[in-house]
Amino acid sequence: MERDDYLETAVRDVLTGDDLAVDRRIGHAALLLATAGTAGPADRLITQWQAVTGRPASALAPDAVRARGWAMLFEARGDRPQWTEALPPLDLDAEEHAHNAFLTRQVSDLDGLFEGSPAAGAVGALAPGKPDPVRTALAAADLDGWAALVANRPEPDVAALAATRALAPRLVAGADPLGLGPEWPHQCAGALIAALRERYPTGPESWPELVAAILRLRGQRSSNPATAADIAQAEHRLGVRLPEDYREFLAVTDGLPADVVFPRLLPARALRAEGDVVIISEPATVLLTHAGGDWHAVEVDLALGSSAHPSFRALLEHHLRLLEASA
Template sequence: MPEPWNPESYLETLVSEVLSGSGEQRAGAVAGAALLLACTGFTAESDALAETWAEHDGAPPPEAAAHALAHRAWAMLWAARGGAPGWAESVVPLDLDAEERKHRERLAGDRWSTPRAAGPVTELAGLDLLRSGLDDARGGSALPALEALERFLSGPDAAKAAGRTAVAESAALAAELAAAAGERDRALGLLGDLVGEAAGAGRLPDLLTLAGCRHLAPLFVEGAIAGPLGMNGQWADRYSGELRAALHARLSVGHVPEHGELDWPGLVDAVLTARGGPDLPTVTAPPPATAAELHACESRLGVRLPEDHRTFLRTANGLPADFAFPELLGTGGLAPLSTAGSAARSTARSTSDDPGSVELIRRALPDGAAERAIQVSTMSDLGVLLLVPSTDGWAAWEFDWTLGITVHPSFRDLLASHLSLLRRLA
């Protein structure tokens, strides 16, 4: 049985995605939290989070207008509270009457017109009951849809599981029709069952679909589903406060951007910053290699180094080792693998099977590549890094004595991957 959904685990996930996730994950976490807060009646906390995002990004949380369903859901919530907040000024207003019709048609659509696997008669009968009720619902009648839904939901669990999405959307429609007909208690009961079932199965209900229901949105603004989800004022404060703090930490002026946005000095500085900590001394990068040093190095190697590695050396002529990476060599230490010697780790054995031996590395490389590979790091207890020519240029090979071999498309990709690791472990 899955663990029930709970506010604490979800908050931990969201904070982690804001602090260490990709830009897309970060945006999704903020949008999801803002929607959850808005749908559980905590509009002030939702607004505060969205405003913090807008301060940094210059736009509303992307889900607010990313696609039709999200745009509709937010529009219905704003209408239910009396108007859009300031952070949503740039979002185009919608025709709510037209959106209500579209949403009802979406929920009442024929979801069984495509082939589906045969199931027990009870499943088929239950779906047929639900379908007949939804056909009636197209005309705006609440009771047939509700009665068909309740008959279906009283059936075996297998029937419910067979069409979970259809059941959830149909329950949303039934609750919407009940609310539109003034049957508030019935709408609240259906909502409570729907939200409780999802939470008990370890997931949030589909809040975008629910909030897109025009007559349910006022119930959400009132906090109708906060109880089944275990959300209260204390949790709302924590969600808004902790996620805003995480955003400030991740996006505030001076914070290291993602590696794809960094120039070479920024990437080198980011690696040195990420490797630091209270128990590690401050480390600065070596001075850049001079043009003469780079020329002498390439003359000695008999090859022109790949452009990204040349730019790295002209930014910092090597980098010190850290707890997860060997020392990156400067121009004076770069050497062909074929002349690098056979010693590996400080505890290396003399057998050819030693995991740090040059012979083992040579066997792992493609045929003929070992003679042209350039060793760009020391051989240490951690591993060794090589630049290996390929048909597409130069690949960066990372030999880790514990984790194995990783091939990166380029030297910059290798360094960016290391930065991501340092940030995850920080």
């Protein structure tokens, strides 16, 4: 599996596919990360998927193999995360027996071609059956053999892998059969969470909710709000009326402390202007620009290039999405 190609396709599916395609892609990606021994990114991805879609976790395990895969991983982990409430408990001994039968069942080259057709049974009976080498490797608990067989597949069957009870403890312990490495699962989860947020935009409706959400994720506390007099004095000194959304922000919190990747937002008394640009941060990398009757917020980055946002609120909502993706 080529990691970059997988992630590019996964992000595209989340952004452009229908809801079923989104659920299928998130379900596969979460199992992929979990079978690499990185339960944290997998749980975070599913939790964020639930938050933006409102759909139950059962949508990620719509068939017996995927439901079984999660159950076997939970047993090996020794716990069930909170997002699993919609998944019914399974009889793992019975599921193990069913999975062994699934892995050793002979298949034909015509399997799936006539699915749903009345002729499917007759055609399947005529076609010669043979063992599936990938499933045979799992039945033998041959993790290295399985990895070699699926190495060039764009979307390996990680559900069947996870559902193999004899291998689940090794997967949870970090065997990482596909060689994803320690960093890529976090990158994958972050990119897919960002795509989910773009596909299903949600966010705090009020300014107090938005500011509180940002500070909660940063582990910081809010400043006191600016008074109407503070804002009026700043506007008199700057010679410009500030955009309404920024005035509403100041009325909730008079600036924000710095974050690892975001500068300190200045209180009203420290704002300064240069022509049609109002500098609202220290260092001076966040600006409000006024052109053509509209205000825009700009993040200046001399190394990576500047980013323009249609409003100050849009800038802070973008910052919130980044915080959520890295939480």
